[in-house]
Amino acid sequence: MKTRLTNPLVIGAFVSAFVFMLSPCAIAQQAKEQGSAPPYAASGKAASKALPDGGPAPRLPDGHPDFSGIWFVGALGKEDALLVQSAATAGDPALKPFDPKVTPEERPSFQPWAAEKVKQLGRGPARGELSKMTKAQQLTAVNTEIGRLERECVPHGVPGITLTGAMHGMELVETPGVFVQLTELNHDYRVVSIDGRAHSKDPDPKFNGESVAHWEGDTMVIDTIGLDDRTWNDAGAWIHSDQQHVVERFSRPSRNYLIYQVTVEDPKVLTKPWVSAPHKYSLSVSSEPLNEWYCGINPDGDEEVRALKETKKRLEEDISKELSH
Amino acid sequence: MNRGFSNALFLKAVVVASLCLVSFCASAQEKSSGQEKKAQFSTPGYTHREPSKPLPDGGPTPRLADGHPDFSGVWFKGLLGKEDATLVGSFGVLDPNQREFDPKVTPEEKPSFQPWAAAKLKEQQANLVADTRDPSSFDKLPREQRLAALDLEILKLSRNCMPHGVPGIVLNADRPFQFVSTPGLFVQLDEHNHDYRVVMIDARAHSKEPDPKFNGESVAHWDGDTLVIDTVAIDERVWNGEQWQFHSDQEHVIERITRPSLNYLIYQVTIEDPKVLTKPWTSAPRRYSLGHEDLLEWYCGINGHDDEELQALKQQRDRLQAQK
Secondary structure, three states, X not given: OOOOOOHHHHHXXXXXXXXXXXXXXXXXXXXXXXXXXXXXXXXXXXXXXXXXXXXXXXXXXXXXXXXXXXXXXXXOOOOOHHHOOOOOOOOOHHHOOOOOOOOOOOOOOEOHHHHHHHXXXXXXXXXXXXXXXXXXXXXXXXXXXXXXXXXXXXOOHHHHHHHOHHHHOEEEEEEXXXXXXXXXXXXXXXXXXXXXXXXXXXXXXXXXXXXXXXXXXOEEEEEEEOEOOOOOOOOOXXXXXXXXXXXXXXXXXXXXXXXXXXXXXXXXXXXXXXXXXOEEEEXXXXXXXXXXXXXXXXXXXXXXXXXXXXXXXXXXXXXXXXXXX | OOOOOOHHHHHHHHHHHHHHHHOHHHHHHHHHXXXXXXXXXXXXXXXXXXXXXXXXXXXOOOEOOOOOEOOOEEEEEOXXXXXXXXXXXXXXXXXXXXXXXXXXXXXOOOOOEOHHHHHHHHHHHHHHHOXXXXXXXXXXXXXXXXXXXXXXXXXXXXXXXXXXXXXXXXXXXXXXXXXXXXXXXXXXXXXXXXXXXXXXXXXXXXXXXXXXXXXXXXXXXXXXXXXXXXXXXXXXXXXXXXXXXXXXXXXXXXXXXXXXXXXXXXXXEEEEOOOOEOOOEEOOOEEEEEEOOOOOXXXXXXXXXXXXXXXXHHHHHHHHHHOO
16 A cells, blocks of 8 residues: 555545635735746656567467456556556656657548537546636536536446556456456446357347457457447547447556556547557556545535536525626 | 346335235235135145145256256246246245245244343344334334334345345345355355355365455365365354344354256355354255346436335435424
């Protein structure tokens, strides 16, 4: 438990931070803080070192690569507590899933209606932005945040379980014919049988959909349909339809590295299929298990939502008062 | 999808069904259908059924490359290798072949609680019987008892997503679970609440002062063909069972898992808790049988309705508290 943070407390802390951001005193304070450098640059750390390849990929008795192990985003084989939450967007390049200069990744190409909705549901304002907003804009931001908080326990689904769910590490367990993915975030899991079965004719929607899998040489290909349309494909509110079709490709080029690439087809939401860059994961350098991070067990979470709803009510009253003047 | 339910909606259905079962109208209904003679079991839907048939042993125990038994598979309580949807939520009125053990053959002692713990449990049970949903009887109870009953109901509801912990992840797994064994690793996936735990079988010792976790800190070793999992540091919010709603930070759990044949798994657990029990408790050997269907998705905490029910109960309590 040296490096990482413990379960629901973390969520609580982020939520409180957001609520704090919204309070009037915090807005004043933020205005002062704006000039300071991001935490990574300020930490004065030496550049991190990517793991060596570590030798050949281990194999199962049936000859296929064995993906079993605990995996972290990037090339360090661990997560850096200083960088949690910022790794995906800033900070150490060795903690990124790919280098956009080497393997650029296009943004999903949304149909116009979907682009509008994604924007609406997407990330709230950046730190400090709120103080510059009108009350009506603040209200929109609060609504967005309520929506996001209420989704905290909604499963990430496929491919979200990897694209979002693996942000604090994932454990893969493989036996001949069975692939299990466990994530620290939300204590989620999925099980995929690699047994040559075909898709059902009309599968019931599930958060993790209906997956079938096969081997293409040393690459495991998971093909998923029947996805519950409540899931988001990424943390940026990438909504999808019941027509979504996901093809994931896992390979382990060497002992210490895992490569994950995903293609998403969704004729109702996208204008063309989206193909990710090859995302890199590295084998944990420690023998520590994943932390326990259960969702939905912390009544404080609910209270934060209620607090935000009160802020919302206040803003609405202010706005209607202003209008009546 | 033979069992055919999908996630949260199903949960709701079970809750509604069980409420209906305990309500007056349902008990009246049960009586009338119970009058049909020759019913095998007193459960609705169970009249005129053929007795169920336990699975055969199915052949030898599968083994891993390292020679140890392989526990991998989806496991159901009892001897049938499946669950019977007509029985879900029927409060333990089970086909005897769906029970984990037969108390006549392998009796199981009740946990021996210290006097203070026994008193606390007795009080909780008394409050549990007070039906907060039936105003005609509930409103006649003394105010203090109504408050206590509401508090308990609120606690239970707000615990819906609480992990079952160890050994609850097995003992309280109302639904099937899946085991995955690889050399050196044991994984348990629960359908109920979509929970999991991972145990390494690598001869590591317990840490000197482990942080409490819902699934505690587990170390494991093989004792012949039996996997022995030794767990300490279990978060005190975990309940070992509906009748065993607290334990101390001193709790020590020893689980023993074997697979005597292809189709059967045996699970036995010993609980030591010097602050709560007067002596260690050992379960009967519990039987699970191999199924051939995938686990369903049953996530917790994603259904807004539960939250509304909880809010309503809290309001009821607050109103009562405000009354003088």
